[in-house]
Amino acid sequence: xxxxxxxxxxxxxxxxxxxxxxxxxxxxxxxxxxxxxxxxxxxxxxxxxxxxxxxxxxxxxxxxxxxxxxxxxxxxxxxxxxxxxxxxxxxxxxxxxxxxxxxxxxxxxxxxxxxxxxxxxxxxxxxxxxxxxxxxx
Amino acid sequence: xxxxxxxxxxxxxxxxxxxxxxxxxxxxxxxxxxxxxxxxxxxxxxxxxxxxxxxxxxxxxxxxxxxxxxxxxxxxxxxxxxxxxxxxxxxxxxxxxxxxxxxxxxxxxxxxxxxxxxxxxxxxxxxxxxxxxxxxx
Numbered sequence: 001x002x003x004x005x006x007x008x009x010x011x012x013x014x015x016x017x018x019x020x021x022x023x024x025x026x027x028x029x030x031x032x033x034x035x036x037x038x039x040x041x042x043x044x045x046x047x048x049x050x051x052x053x054x055x056x057x058x059x060x061x062x063x064x065x066x067x068x069x070x071x072x073x074x075x076x077x078x079x080x081x082x083x084x085x086x087x088x089x090x091x092x093x094x095x096x097x098x099x100x101x102x103x104x105x106x107x108x109x110x111x112x113x114x115x116x117x118x119x120x121x122x123x124x125x126x127x128x129x130x131x132x133x134x135x136x137x
Numbered sequence: 138x139x140x141x142x143x144x145x146x147x148x149x150x151x152x153x154x155x156x157x158x159x160x161x162x163x164x165x166x167x168x169x170x171x172x173x174x175x176x177x178x179x180x181x182x183x184x185x186x187x188x189x190x191x192x193x194x195x196x197x198x199x200x201x202x203x204x205x206x207x208x209x210x211x212x213x214x215x216x217x218x219x220x221x222x223x224x225x226x227x228x229x230x231x232x233x234x235x236x237x238x239x240x241x242x243x244x245x246x247x248x249x250x251x252x253x254x255x256x257x258x259x260x261x262x263x264x265x266x267x268x269x270x271x272x273x274x
Contacts, residue, residue: 018165021158025198028155057194061162 012070019065020075026058030125033102037118043111052099052106055121059099063092076134091128098124149207156202157212163195167262170239174255180248189240192258196236200229213271228265235261 009017032051035041066081066088081088102117146154169188172178203218203225218225239254 017161021161024154024158025162028201054194054198057191061191064165 012067013073015065015067015070016073016075016077019062019077022058022062022065026055026062029055029058030121033118034122037115045106045109048114049103049106052103056096056099056103059095063089074137076137078132078134081132088128088132091124091131095121095124095128149204150210152202152204152207153210153212153214156199156214159195159199159202163192163199166192166195167258170255171259174252182243182246185251186240186243189236189243193233193236193240196232200226211274213274215269215271218269225269228261228269232258232261232265 029051033048033055036043036048066077068082071077071079071082098117098121102114102121105114105117166188170185170192173180173185203214205219208214208216208219235254235258239251239258242251242254
């Protein structure tokens with residue numbers, strides 16, 4: 001996006017673009033971790049650790065984009081994000097905790113423990129989508 | 138993006154979406170650092186450090202999206218990214234180095250050193266845009 005294009009966006013439009021982008025990038029690394037955890041691609045400890053660390057950092061970002069005024073527009077955000085803000089915060093906090101735990105476990109070679117923890121991350125993603133994300137814009 | 142929508146994308150389309158999203162997220166934190174470094178908003182050491190650390194991690198991501206086959210499409214990538222791959226790698230490496238240095242300096246309170254280093258990051262962004270980014274798709 002050129003700076004002119006960005007300048008033409010409202011704060012709300014830019015926040016929506018940011019949070020959607022954050023989830024896209026998070027999803028990219030989720031995909032990499034998924035493939036290794038599920039045996040679709042070979043488990044590479046160094047790559048898994050790197051991507052788990054990226055995923056852990058990325059898990060903290062999107063929440064900044066749910067600013068007041070960005071409830072509607074090009075977004076799949078449900079209104080519950082704002083009307084049940086405390087529950088949404090807890091869901092975000094849980095993702096951050098589970099993601100940090102995965103990155104911590106990825107330092108070691110216990111692949112079964114990694115797979116178990118990845119399943120918790122998966123469940124956390126799904127739980128938040130079920131409660132706070134629309135299936136269409 | 139729903140998993141169906143993602144599944145409907147080619148690998149190249151998904152890589153383009155990923156790298157553009159990475160730059161959007163990088164740009165969000167660039168904006169935060171810019172505003173503090175330039176005095177648009179007050180300098181908050183803890184926030185600057187956090188965002189410089191995010192920026193440093195994010196500076197390593199987008200390069201993964203320039204896969205073979207993703208030269209055209211919904212992208213501002215110039216063909217030089219592939220025809221001058223070594224130069225593009227050097228430009229990426231430089232961003233990572235300058236971003237890591239900014240995050241390191243941000244641990245200390247020497248605001249002048251931080252401003253000087255931020256100017257280097259800025260120059261690195263611009264240099265890469267000049268050489269490798271189109272102004273329109």
